[in-house]
Amino acid sequence: MKHIYLIVFTLVLPLSLFAEDGSRLWLRFSQSGQEKAQVISKYKSPSIDIARQELAAHWQGQPVEFQLDKKLSYLKDGYRIKSDKNKIILSASQDAGLLYGAYHLLRLQQTGADCFNLDMEESPKYDIRILNHWDNLDRTVERGYAGYSLWKWDELPNTLSPRYEAYARANASVGINATVLNNVNASPQILTDEHLTKVKALADIFRPYGIKVYLSVNFSSPKVIGGVKDSDPLNPDVRKWWQDKVKEVYTLIPDFGGFLVKANSEGQPGPQDYGRTHADGANMLADVLKPYNGIVMWRAFVYNPTEEDRAKQAYTEFVPLDGQFRDNVIIQIKNGPVDFQPREPFNPLFGALKHTAEMVEFQITQEYLGFSNHLVYLASLFKETLDSDTYSDGKGSTIARLTDGTLRPAKLTAISAVANIGEDTNWCGHHFAQANWYAFGRLAWNHELPSETIADEWIKMTFSNNDGFVKPVKEIMLSSREATVDYMMPLGLHHIFAENHHYGPEPWLSEAGRPDWTAVYYHKADSAGLGFDRTAAGSNAVSQYFPPLDKVYGTIESCPENLLLWFHHIPWDYKMKDSKTLWDALCYKYDSGVQQVREYQKVWDRMEQYTDEQRFREVQSKLKIQARDAIWWKDACLLYFQTFSNRPVPYDIERPVHELEDLKKIKLDMKHHN
Numbered sequence: 119m120k121h122i123y124l125i126v127f128t129l130v131l132p133l134s135l136f137a138e139d140g141s142r143l144w145l146r147f148s149q150s151g152q153e154k155a156q157v158i159s160k161y162k163s164p165s166i167d168i169a170r171q172e173l174a175a176h177w178q179g180q181p182v183e184f185q186l187d188k189k190l191s192y193l194k195d196g197y198r199i200k201s202d203k204n205k206i207i208l209s210a211s212q213d214a215g216l217l218y219g220a221y222h223l224l225r226l227q228q229t230g231a232d233c234f235n236l237d238m239e240e241s242p243k244y245d246i247r248i249l250n251h252w253d254n255l256d257r258t259v260e261r262g263y264a265g266y267s268l269w270k271w272d273e274l275p276n277t278l279s280p281r282y283e284a285y286a287r288a289n290a291s292v293g294i295n296a297t298v299l300n301n302v303n304a305s306p307q308i309l310t311d312e313h314l315t316k317v318k319a320l321a322d323i324f325r326p327y328g329i330k331v332y333l334s335v336n337f338s339s340p341k342v343i344g345g346v347k348d349s350d351p352l353n354p355d356v357r358k359w360w361q362d363k364v365k366e367v368y369t370l371i372p373d374f375g376g377f378l379v380k381a382n383s384e385g386q387p388g389p390q391d392y393g394r395t396h397a398d399g400a401n402m403l404a405d406v407l408k409p410y411n412g413i414v415m416w417r418a419f420v421y422n423p424t425e426e427d428r429a430k431q432a433y434t435e436f437v438p439l440d441g442q443f444r445d446n447v448i449i450q451i452k453n454g455p456v457d458f459q460p461r462e463p464f465n466p467l468f469g470a471l472k473h474t475a476e477m478v479e480f481q482i483t484q485e486y487l488g489f490s491n492h493l494v495y496l497a498s499l500f501k502e503t504l505d506s507d508t509y510s511d512g513k514g515s516t517i518a519r520l521t522d523g524t525l526r527p528a529k530l531t532a533i534s535a536v537a538n539i540g541e542d543t544n545w546c547g548h549h550f551a552q553a554n555w556y557a558f559g560r561l562a563w564n565h566e567l568p569s570e571t572i573a574d575e576w577i578k579m580t581f582s583n584n585d586g587f588v589k590p591v592k593e594i595m596l597s598s599r600e601a602t603v604d605y606m607m608p609l610g611l612h613h614i615f616a617e618n619h620h621y622g623p624e625p626w627l628s629e630a631g632r633p634d635w636t637a638v639y640y641h642k643a644d645s646a647g648l649g650f651d652r653t654a655a656g657s658n659a660v661s662q663y664f665p666p667l668d669k670v671y672g673t674i675e676s677c678p679e680n681l682l683l684w685f686h687h688i689p690w691d692y693k694m695k696d697s698k699t700l701w702d703a704l705c706y707k708y709d710s711g712v713q714q715v716r717e718y719q720k721v722w723d724r725m726e727q728y729t730d731e732q733r734f735r736e737v738q739s740k741l742k743i744q745a746r747d748a749i750w751w752k753d754a755c756l757l758y759f760q761t762f763s764n765r766p767v768p769y770d771i772e773r774p775v776h777e778l779e780d781l782k783k784i785k786l787d788m789k790h791h792n
């Protein structure tokens with residue numbers, strides 16, 4: 119008997135050594151039987167040592183020689199890779215460049231690319247490529263769907279989870295070089311001495327991976343934890359408090375990045391509490407950080423329950439302040455003017471601040487995209503924003519070129535996204551949600567990469583190089599964002615989510631803490647039609663866009679149909695481009711979303727032969743949820759809007775399977791503040 123056990127054990131060992139639970143992310147290098155590569159390096163530093171170890175452990179190609187070369191400083195923290203006779207020269211001007219170059223080589227190997235005739239230079243499009251964690255000190259994560267926070271504040275700084283380093287490594291492998299550890303709805307406690315020593319412990323682990331730590335700060339910190347009378351940015355005692363605090367931070371963490379601030383938004387304190395402006399608040403912090411090369415990322419996500427269209431408010435607030443901000447302040451702007459919806463037009467603030475640095479904020483965590491239950495590949499959404507032409511500086515003024523320093527010389531370029539990472543074994547809650555973390559990193563490095571290339575890399579690294587798997591799965595990923603828009607809110611509909619948690623549909627929501635937290639505020643359905651009139655006859659949000667977009671968006675005929683109901687209130691019998699009525703078009707869109715998810719299920723089931731049991735089953739079961747949810751969305755929205763349109767659902771479309779009244783009773787028990 120013993121013998122038999124032994125044999126079985128030896129046979130299964132290579133496969134079972136690493137449970138296929140997604141914990142290894144895309145860093146799934148082959149584990150055994152390979153020749154160890156030779157790495158020639160006369161340098162030593164924590165980052166270079168990691169680069170060397172990674173290659174020594176996983177690289178199977180020609181010997182690699184490291185070279186540090188100051189002449190390559192034009193590549194910033196990028197690198198050059200060049201095949202040279204029997205070896206490969208990897209050179210960079212910074213240590214981190216060698217690390218990124220090492221991961222580039224490993225990516226080539228994992229994806230089956232040619233590793234012999236290499237000749238390339240890579241330099242990142244953005245200086246700061248940063249994740250924003252909305253992690254609270256009690257380890258809950260605002261809008262987090264992958265378990266509790268990675269940061270175990272109660273154990274830090276003495277106990278260091280191995281996941282801290284694994285996190286840093288994953289980020290470095292895609293070029294992410296910065297992280298904001300805590301929620302923008304920030305607890306002042308993060309700045310207490312006790313917490314700062316914990317932050318230092320994390321910063322020390324991340325540093326060799328080229329990652330700088332930043333913190334979200336609460337504008338009332340001087341008053342709440344400092345015992346200062348108020349937190350007025352013009353009060354010298356307040357400034358003094360921040361000066362002392364920042365000195366303390368830099369004593370602990372000499373390369374600390376700076377602060378991220380959500381002020382005077384959704385109940386957060388800010389300079390306006392004292393009659394001061396956002397510029398007064400941001401500049402005070404910027405001045406304090408300046409001697410240490412620290413920066414302030416000041417969020418433009420501000421809106422108040424006023425009469426003014428919520429979509430207009432960030433622009434109204436910030437444009438008059440243009441030119442007043444210090445040069446180490448960068449305004450962090452959500453991709454759209456409302457809030458990370460499945461589809462929004464780009465935020466009109468991009469390009470409108472002519473003398474102020476601007477950066478994009480994306481959301482990787484799927485607050486409005488089915489949490490970690492729905493497979494939605496977000497590179498397509500990110501690219502849609504980055505490639506949008508604002509026309510601010512003439513044709514070709516894309517958001518990518520405006521924010522990466524190409525169009526306007528910038529001291530500071532950055533790009534950010536709200537992380538989807540938590541304590542879950544597979545990090546992101548859904549195996550495919552890992553692709554969105556990956557895609558953000560790759561696009562932050564190079565926003566010109568096509569979504570398809572990124573998907574291709576990720577699939578090959580994470581699952582399989584087999585064409586039979588790569589092709590169909592890539593098709594799922596590439597169409598998934600549009601499919602989700604179709605079953606949730608097509609044609610420019612937005613924010614018709616259930617109250618607070620934002621998971622399912624609640625288009626009938628008409629009472630909430632404030633009008634702009636209801637769904638009816640956004641869709642404005644009535645017997646005449648559907649959609650928010652943002653033309654000159656309505657809220658005139660179109661006027662915030664540069665010509666010709668103000669006209670393009672402001673005219674029904676030229677407005678892209680995928681944004682029609684964002685900008686216009688459209689009659690139910692309006693004829694769309696394909697001559698369907700608006701009502702019919704809406705029905706077909708919802709139906710197409712449902713059909714696409716059904717197709718994903720069919721395709722995925724055929725993938726069983728190419729993938730491991732655990733991940734196959736887990737994705738399969740998530741797709742079931744997604745398919746059920748898609749039908750829920752379709753029925754809820756069509757049955758509800760039908761009470762206004764009074765038209766039949768086209769007869770060739772699958773019939774609703776729910777009663778509207780039953781759907782209205784669904785109340786999910788998920789707590790969130792708005």
Ligand code: GCV
Pocket residue numbers: 252260261302303380384419457485792
């Ligand atoms: C961190 C939305 C979310 C909030 C989030 C806010 C923000 O309103 O629902 O949870 O708060 O955006 O970005 O500040």
